Every structure is written in C-alpha cells, then in structure tokens.
Amino acid sequence: MPREVVKSDVAAISVPARLPPFWRKNTSLWFAQFEAAVAASKIGDEQKFSLVVPLLGCDEIEQIGEIILDPTATGKYSTLKNRLASMYQESDHRQLQKLLSGVELGDSKNCYEKCVNLAGSYSQMKRYR
Numbered sequence: 001m002p003r004e005v006v007k008s009d010v011a012a013i014s015v016p017a018r019l020p021p022f023w024r025k026n027t028s029l030w031f032a033q034f035e036a037a038v039a040a041s042k043i044g045d046e047q048k049f050s051l052v053v054p055l056l057g058c059d060e061i062e063q064i065g066e067i068i069l070d071p072t073a074t075g076k077y078s079t080l081k082n083r084l085a086s087m088y089q090e091s092d093h094r095q096l097q098k099l100l101s102g103v104e105l106g107d108s109k110n111c112y113e114k115c116v117n118l119a120g121s122y123s124q125m126k127r128y129r
Helices: 003-018 024-041 045-055 058-063 065-069 076-088 092-101 111-127
Strands: none
Touching (some): 024 045, 024 076, 058 065, 058 076
16 A cells, blocks of 8 residues: 555544634634644545534534535535634624723733733734725
8 A cells, every 4th residue: 555545544534633622712713723733634625514513512503503404505614614703703893892891801810911812803803804
C-alpha cells in the first residue's frame, strides 16, 4: 500500500479526535478552530457537515433540524454555519452595550482583556458591513 494512502487514512481517522465541542458563546471563533482542524484533510462541504453535527448539543440540533433532515440540500455546511452564527451571535448594539456598561466585566482580573475582545469583535463586525 502506498505510503501516501496510509497517511491520508490516518489523517481522516484522527480529525474527529481533534475537534472541540461546539462553543455557542463564540461561534465564529469555534468555526475558525474547526476549519483549521480539518484544513489539512481537504474535505468537502458534506464531510464538514457530517463532522459538525455530532459536536452539537440537543438545543442546537432542535434549531437546525430541517437542515439535517433534508438530504437533498446542497451547501449544508455553509447553511449550518450561517444558521448557528445568526442564532448565537450577539447584535452589534448588544455588544456595544456590554462594552460601555461593563455588565460582564465585573471585578475580574481580566477586565482589560474582555474590553479589548469586545471592542475588537465590534470593530470587526463593522468592517465587514
């Protein structure tokens, strides 16, 4: 068996082991991490979809049920990704409110980092509009 085939088989087997559980608090960061984990495998849309679904919890599955149950759909991964992002991503207004009010900052030692992260997320979203 050629060495190249063995390497690709091992890579395909090890991909699911490297995938983190779904993180609804920051879907864009989770999808970036997911896509980095599968990038070397060069898998397609359908395979990505098949890898993401088992990582989702019951709440997410209920919200995207029609995507899972429609076997004829094309672009399932992109549709899934966009739906999850829209479900859990806070509005620009809410992020700005949190930044200005400090509601989630509390007395944490990482207050500055949270401010920077919130401000960065807000400015990135504005840049893409």
